[in-house]
Amino acid sequence: MPFIPHSEHDISRMLSTIGVDTIDDLFDEIPDNLRCGELEQIPTGMNEMEVSRLLRDKAAQDGLPLCFLGAGAYEHHIPAAVWEITTRGEFYSAYTPYQAEASQGTLQLLYEYQSMMASLMGMDVSNASLYDGASALAEAVLMAVRANRKSKSRKILMPLSINPVYRSVTQAIVQNQNIELVDVPFDAATGQTDLTALEQYAGEDIAAIVIPQPNFFGVLENVDALTTWAIENKTLSIAVVNPMAMALLKPPGEWADSGVDIVCGEGQPLGVPLASGGPYFGFMCCKQQHVRQMPGRIIGRTTDLDGKEGFTLTLQAREQHIRRSKATSNICTNQGLLVTAATIYMSLLGPEGLKKVALNSHKNTQLLINRLTAINSVELAFASATFHECVITVEADAKQLIETLAEKSHILAGFDVSVSYPELGNALLVCATETRTEKDIEQFANVLNSYLNS
């Protein structure tokens, strides 16, 4: 029996200890009319060799196209050591470190993760992860509404330049708590959040403003001005950032000098594979004064009975298993294994390596912009500095273009932005990380050129 170690002899001895004749007798409290028959839709079992062949065949169907697609998930090089260690059974098959003495490995790692993430963001504290970047933003919005005790409005200013799916996830999660997400438009020329459009909210009761960096278009926002607006209008600020970009760009804790209140985002760029969209991990950092409003697990350093240093889950009075209906969030299981990978990744790359990954991604995207905009009829949508993504416009149906390049040339040509932003026309969000070579970029440019101009 797969994964069941019992011999016939074991079974009969166990049944006789219990004092029943058959295993089925152990289900005698369940009414007969509730018992189900055979599960017809489920195929019969396979051994490991058979299932390996099945999965290899399925994987081969998917292939490995050349990727210029980002839009919230980014292909970076992952050092071999990251997942070699992460999938050690002691990390892979442990659970939430409730028994601290038997979980010091995971607990110390999470403390180190919190320290790295807080420093990368320039913030005071970090939690030990949330599900993903989009749901982390939803949690950040709920947190801001709790933390901003002076505000009664439950209104959140949400730039339209944020990843549109982050907005819809946030809407789905906060919609039953009377929270209003108010759109803030972007400047059509720069792709940056329109500061003049904020003026109408000056003096109004707003719980928080969301500030992306870079924004969905890859464009760098004027984060200092937006944070200053928040401070002047006594509203909380929530930064949504790409953690890789923070190796290069001013971290949210330093925006407008005093920094934002809450930072969240998608941790996937830090050592997590694309893997069809998950599992990734959401991160969240905040100012010290808000720590008791933060959702999710938090690890603290303390001492044991002998005064020796050790690590434990702390501030648990915020959490659902203690506080139940009054908890800061319902989150229980989070994304521990992905945080394990990210901590190992950040340790390997260090401050220098991480900055180099960010710089090379930026440089490759600059090269990509140069090559693509040299093509007749391809234009940059926004005249702004970008990190490692940008929007280009083309004189062809974007959806058709993407499908054709994928099918004929095995190139993922970018994300069709016109679905969420019809005002941009036929527009593609394209990305080149440090993993793309000059040759890759050349190949993409040639294929795109012949698609558009032949």
Next chain:
Amino acid sequence: MLIFEQSHRGRGANAQFPADNDDISSLPAGALRSSKPNLPEVSEMQVVRHFTRLSQKNFSIDTHFYPLGSCTMKYNPRACNTLASLPEFTGRHPLGPSLHGQGFLSCMYELQGMLKDVTGMQAVSLSPAAGAQGEFAGVAMIKAYHDDRNDTARSEILVPDAAHGTNPASAVMCGYKVKEIPTGKNGDVDIEALKEAVGPQTAGIMLTNPSTLGVFDRKIKEIAGIVHDAGGLLYYDGANLNAILGKVRPGDMGFDVIHMNLHKTFSTPHGGGGPGAGPVGVSKRLKPYLPVPIVGKKEGQYVLLDENDYPQSIGRMSAFAGNAGVLLRAYIYARMLGREGMPRVAEFATLNANYLLKRLMDVGYTAAYPERRATHEFILTLKKQAKELNVTAMDVAKRLLDYDFHAPTTYFPLLIPECLLIEPTETEAKETLDDFVETMAVILKEAEADSSLLKGAPYTLPVKRLDDVKAVKQLDVVWKRAEG
């Protein structure tokens, strides 16, 4: 020693660094970072050694018996990880065209079908990232259903007092008030109290069956009738699905919506606290509200169905399609078990639990519900030992660690005093259970001889009991470089 304390300026894992490149002229100076983040500067070998050593300070399923009740800590087959890590699967971009995803999407489509069949529900969405997110999605669907019918006076969700803390927390996130229902003496829901609690304000009830008390609620059909008659819907918390997999289906019990914890029942790794996966299944009337995306089939191709296909959907729970890699591991596990393997999971999980309970009672422990059949887990209460020997459930749990057993779940459910919730799972052999019983017997003798021995446990782990109060009062959650 922390990784930061091994750091030396200028050291690094240079094989991982991309080419030198200092040209930042294309970025505005004001946007750049001036401070260096506090990441360690260490060699690749230092990193490998540090984290390998940290891993060795953990208990895990691969190294220890881990009878953590309600968590289903069973063997995670290695093939599931190896195959889900094939480069085409890990390298697939979530927004790539479905043309480059037919293999992956076909696995997800089949998984939806298998989960439908094994739960008796009409439709499944795989997108929630964990049990609590599945709960949120489920309750949000209940709310959307009532709202669509303009039945907006329904403001309450009923939750038994034995429920997981996530249940009331999820209901509140959906804008509901929570009303607790007491448990009867025998561990089943108190039917009279339920009858009194339901009314036109009832949106639904959240139930776990078998409950967290380790017993199957025999009156489940009656409960379903009472709640449905009042116009409410039934939510099934799938935390304990391992107990009844392939034997009883929540759909047949009358539930309208369920979530499954694939990191429990379908043996995907717990990962030191995630990732999980919490797919939701629904009856026909809730199908329009399922969270998107859902894998469908159009013109012979597998595709992700979205808001356009499900205009009444409660929306998206995460940026992409949930914890895809976890779902893939669950799919592989389900294919290896097959239709004949699924009921065996429930059978041997139940056999192990009942055997362990009987033997622990024989050596002097007290069951919380001795007259009831155990399901896949059971509760011991150490009320007597606490009173007579001054030994708590926590003391016994900590002493177990010294004997190389992970502790059971302690102090949950909250209504049983001094409790240990024990779930052995089907993947443990008889001799492991026997060793555990013998150790529990030794601990009881130790307690009788000198309770202070247990109070000081554990003695053999990297640390002794930690000062949790200090951890809160002198909050230290981020390492900082010493000044100067």
